[in-house]
Amino acid sequence: MAKQTFNLNVNGKNYNVKVEPDEPLLWVLRDDLKLTGSKFGCGVGVCGACSVLIDGVARRSCCIHVGNVSQGQKIITIEGLGTLDNLSPLQKAFVDHTAFCCGFCTPGMIITATALLARTPNPSREEIIQAMDLNLCRCGSYINIIEAIESFVKDQWRGKSE
Amino acid sequence: MSVSRRQFLKAMGGVGLLYAFRFAPAVSPQEKNFDMLPLDIGDAECVATILDLDYREWIAFGPDGKVSVYTGRTELGQGLKTVITAVVTQGLDILQGKLTVVQGDTELCPDDGPTTGSSATKYVGWGFWLVCAKIREDLITRASRSLGISPKDLEYSNGGVGLKGKKGRRKSAFELGSGKAVLMSIDPNTSRTNDRSYVDLGILNVNAKKIVTGKLKYVGDLSVPGVLCAGWLAQPYLPNLTRLRTVDLSAARAVPGVKMVEVVRGRVAVVAERYNEVLKALDAVKAEWSVPERPENLLLEEESRARARLYEVKEQEGNVEAGLASSDLVLSETYTTQYTTQAPMETDTALARLEDGGTRATVWVSSQHPFMARTIISRYTHIPDSNIHVIGMPVGGGFGGKTSNPVTGEAALLARITRMPVKLIYSRKDQFQLRGRYKAACVIDLTTGVSANGRMIARKIDIIHDMGFGTTNTYTIPHVSTKLYHADWPFGRAVSRGTSFVQTCFAVESHVDMVAAVLGIDPLEFRLNNVRFQAFIMLLDACAEMIGYHNALPSPNTGIGMAIVNHGGSQLGAVAAEVEVNRTSGKVIIKKICGAFDIGTVINRNTVTVGIRGAITWGIGYALYEEIKLNGHSTKTADLMAYHIPRFSDIPPVEIAFLDNHQPGSPRGCGEMPVIPTIGAIANAVYRAIGVRFYSTPITPEKVKKALQSA
Ligand code: FES
Numbered sequence: 001m002a003k004q005t006f007n008l009n010v011n012g013k014n015y016n017v018k019v020e021p022d023e024p025l026l027w028v029l030r031d032d033l034k035l036t037g038s039k040f041g042c043g044v045g046v047c048g049a050c051s052v053l054i055d056g057v058a059r060r061s062c063c064i065h066v067g068n069v070s071q072g073q074k075i076i077t078i079e080g081l082g083t084l085d086n087l088s089p090l091q092k093a094f095v096d097h098t099a100f101c102c103g104f105c106t107p108g109m110i111i112t113a114t115a116l117l118a119r120t121p122n123p124s125r126e127e128i129i130q131a132m133d134l135n136l137c138r139c140g141s142y143i144n145i146i147e148a149i150e151s152f153v154k155d156q157w158r159g160k161s162e
Numbered sequence: 163m164s165v166s167r168r169q170f171l172k173a174m175g176g177v178g179l180l181y182a183f184r185f186a187p188a189v190s191p192q193e194k195n196f197d198m199l200p201l202d203i204g205d206a207e208c209v210a211t212i213l214d215l216d217y218r219e220w221i222a223f224g225p226d227g228k229v230s231v232y233t234g235r236t237e238l239g240q241g242l243k244t245v246i247t248a249v250v251t252q253g254l255d256i257l258q259g260k261l262t263v264v265q266g267d268t269e270l271c272p273d274d275g276p277t278t279g280s281s282a283t284k285y286v287g288w289g290f291w292l293v294c295a296k297i298r299e300d301l302i303t304r305a306s307r308s309l310g311i312s313p314k315d316l317e318y319s320n321g322g323v324g325l326k327g328k329k330g331r332r333k334s335a336f337e338l339g340s341g342k343a344v345l346m347s348i349d350p351n352t353s354r355t356n357d358r359s360y361v362d363l364g365i366l367n368v369n370a371k372k373i374v375t376g377k378l379k380y381v382g383d384l385s386v387p388g389v390l391c392a393g394w395l396a397q398p399y400l401p402n403l404t405r406l407r408t409v410d411l412s413a414a415r416a417v418p419g420v421k422m423v424e425v426v427r428g429r430v431a432v433v434a435e436r437y438n439e440v441l442k443a444l445d446a447v448k449a450e451w452s453v454p455e456r457p458e459n460l461l462l463e464e465e466s467r468a469r470a471r472l473y474e475v476k477e478q479e480g481n482v483e484a485g486l487a488s489s490d491l492v493l494s495e496t497y498t499t500q501y502t503t504q505a506p507m508e509t510d511t512a513l514a515r516l517e518d519g520g521t522r523a524t525v526w527v528s529s530q531h532p533f534m535a536r537t538i539i540s541r542y543t544h545i546p547d548s549n550i551h552v553i554g555m556p557v558g559g560g561f562g563g564k565t566s567n568p569v570t571g572e573a574a575l576l577a578r579i580t581r582m583p584v585k586l587i588y589s590r591k592d593q594f595q596l597r598g599r600y601k602a603a604c605v606i607d608l609t610t611g612v613s614a615n616g617r618m619i620a621r622k623i624d625i626i627h628d629m630g631f632g633t634t635n636t637y638t639i640p641h642v643s644t645k646l647y648h649a650d651w652p653f654g655r656a657v658s659r660g661t662s663f664v665q666t667c668f669a670v671e672s673h674v675d676m677v678a679a680v681l682g683i684d685p686l687e688f689r690l691n692n693v694r695f696q697a698f699i700m701l702l703d704a705c706a707e708m709i710g711y712h713n714a715l716p717s718p719n720t721g722i723g724m725a726i727v728n729h730g731g732s733q734l735g736a737v738a739a740e741v742e743v744n745r746t747s748g749k750v751i752i753k754k755i756c757g758a759f760d761i762g763t764v765i766n767r768n769t770v771t772v773g774i775r776g777a778i779t780w781g782i783g784y785a786l787y788e789e790i791k792l793n794g795h796s797t798k799t800a801d802l803m804a805y806h807i808p809r810f811s812d813i814p815p816v817e818i819a820f821l822d823n824h825q826p827g828s829p830r831g832c833g834e835m836p837v838i839p840t841i842g843a844i845a846n847a848v849y850r851a852i853g854v855r856f857y858s859t860p861i862t863p864e865k866v867k868k869a870l871q872s873a
């Protein structure tokens with residue numbers, strides 16, 4: 001397959017990359033755009049470490065060919081959610097609840113949770129577990145992750161009722 | 163990126179005072195007096211001399227109150243950097259912004275042996291706390307001499323010494339040192355302190371913000387100019403049993419972007435510009451394998467017995483045969499466990515660059531032991547140790563699997579062959595089977611003799627095929643014999659979270675419940691009657707209380723089980739599990755887990771709690787799901803679909819308590835211990851729920867259904 005130029009909108013910026021159309025989005029993000037927050041954990045869609053938002057939906061970037069990303073689709077990676085000095089409220093909740101050990105799965109967890117909260121702003125514990133269940137964490141930080149998401153939700157609603 | 167210690171000291175803007183220490187008993191009188199070395203830190207000789215003397219852990223005071231720490235251990239996720247930061251900022255009363263911690267770099271740091279979760283906390287955390295105390299003491303002595311004021315009137319604060327309670331003349335550590343070094347030996351095993359402030363520093367993970375923003379760089383996230391990607395051809399059979407017979411590499415070499423396709427050390431390696439090109443080329447390799455004639459079923463219990471040879475007598479007290487003969491009741495059982503693997507989320511990865519015509523190497527690694535990595539790299543490349551610079555990056559999960567991993571040497575070898583920097587990334591399949599090393603399956607025979615009133619009298623344990631053995635020193639038993647047998651299998655054995663206590667503890671704690679059942683005694687009461695240490699009584703009571711053992715109404719298909727562990731004599735734990743068994747699907751649903759632990763002083767509750775919950779998660783995986791299935795020569799479980807690691811929906815509410823034993827003393831760490839009793843607790847809970855004893859792990863729905871059908 002010959003290389004082609006693709007235009008990608010990532011974290012609000014437009015990039016042109018020249019790769020083969022069957023290049024997984026994950027490796028374009030990591031190797032071409034140097035956005036290494038999305039991790040390689042399996043390459044076949046089972047672990048969730050590579051999750052990114054595409055038009056607000058959590059998708060596994062290891063399984064998406066660049067050629068299948070449509071012009072105009074908006075890709076958000078973990079780097080697009082917040083910065084070291086300006087964490088997103090959910091990122092802050094993950095920090096406050098130590099929702100990680102080694103941290104390798106964390107970007108994928110935060111992306112998946114962000115998508116969940118966008119469609120279900122006040123999820124029950126069951127809904128959180130269901131939405132997150134295919135994101136794996138070998139360190140077993142699951143309870144802390146759930147606590148982080150729940151506390152974020154609580155803070156959001158408290159903020160609204162004030 | 164490669165800086166020597168000297169360059170680093172310079173980078174601090176000069177060093178006023180260097181404390182070089184090691185965790186060992188003190189040797190020389192000068193050292194006991196904290197004499198300064200007649201060495202100028204600015205002098206090149208000084209660094210070499212201190213390292214030669216083996217004082218390899220350093221705390222340096224620079225100008226403007228800056229402090230730097232050097233240690234050889236790498237970040238494993240158990241919060242080591244967090245612990246050091248917490249301990250040193252508090253111990254030296256300095257702001258976090260003034261502290262730099264350098265870890266896991268072979269040119270900058272000491273070789274401390276592999277990092278394991280619990281030993282890291284014990285030696286690094288506790289050791290640094292003791293070091294800080296000595297430094298404070300030493301600085302006061304120095305200031306007293308320099309100012310001509312009695313030490314009683316001086317106090318240490320924020321990197322310097324001044325008059326107690328008053329402002330005024332102060333001497334900073336930088337000034338007091340005048341460019342000299344002090345050597346110290348600290349033995350964390352024997353040192354004690356009454357200082358209760360070393361408790362629950364409550365600091366958050368120092369890498370936390372980098373982790374949640376995707377900014378923490380693991381080795382796979384690094385890049386150097388001209389770097390190429392590499393991968394190995396996955397083998398359909400276990401590597402130690404099989405040989406590459408014929409290969410056709412022509413199609414693979416024609417894949418665009420491919421730089422090299424070769425048979426390297428008996429396996430096919432591909433190096434290409436992009437990782438995807440590596441995968442495509444690997445797909446295009448045509449290979450045939452030879453396998454040994456007779457397929458072996460590697461899990462057969464009889465095979466293990468046939469191959470077993472006595473390796474070690476681990477415990478021998480009293481006369482076990484006589485003890486059994488004098489018992490009122492004797493029960494003999496056999497338990498077996500499965501092969502498992504670490505399966506970290508980050509697959510083995512390394513980045514290697516050769517320099518100076520291939521005579522030097524810089525290798526970035528994900529390793530629990532960067533110094534071991536250096537030895538491995540040297541073995542693969544024949545570059546001497548002294549010319550290899552290993553830089554340990556944060557580890558995306560190690561669990562014992564990233565201690566002697568060959569990926570470091572392999573990356574360097576491929577860099578040597580291609581004369582280009584190479585990043586070698588194991589695929590998930592490689593991670594499962596390339597190394598062919600698994601946590602050992604075991605066959606464990608147990609015989610216990612008890613008196614009619616429920617006292618343990620004698621116990622005999624024979625363990626086949628373990629790579630070590632956890633002491634079972636949990637009960638008071640006059641006559642004990644424990645023997646370890648090895649059965650040589652053609653693949654390696656690996657350590658993983660929970661070490662070999664896991665297998666033994668599952669068997670022992672299941673067996674204890676069965677003995678209680680035969681006696682007709684409640685298993686909790688039976689344990690309370692026989693435990694060896696008072697602490698176990700408190701731990702068991704705490705668990706019983708948390709899980710509601712005494713007020714639980716029996717409901718159909720639910721049960722509560724318990725188990726205890728003595729991990730190396732310094733960490734004691736009890737876990738209680740409540741389960742419900744679905745008779746139709748055979749699925750074991752864990753309703754709740756409670757754990758009580760005696761682990762000494764808790765340094766950092768945040769990190770410890772997430773670590774314990776994680777360890778309990780491992781216990782759940784081992785008890786119910788995880789199994790490497792070896793079928794003749796191949797692994798059927800070589801991906802995360804076939805090998806089920808616990809996920810969100812597998813995790814019940816978990817409640818944790820720490821025994822506050824009011825003993826001033828060292829924190830003992832708790833990296834993996836909670837894995838161990840969780841397994842036995844779950845097995846015992848299943849027994850209480852449906853009256854079926856499972857003699858092998860994992861307790862899968864298929865096994866449960868089969869057992870219920872035949873019951
Ligand atoms: S790397 Fe994409 S799901 Fe695992």
Ligand code: FES
Nearest residue numbers: 101103105137139
């Ligand atoms: S924190 Fe290590 S894999 Fe999730």
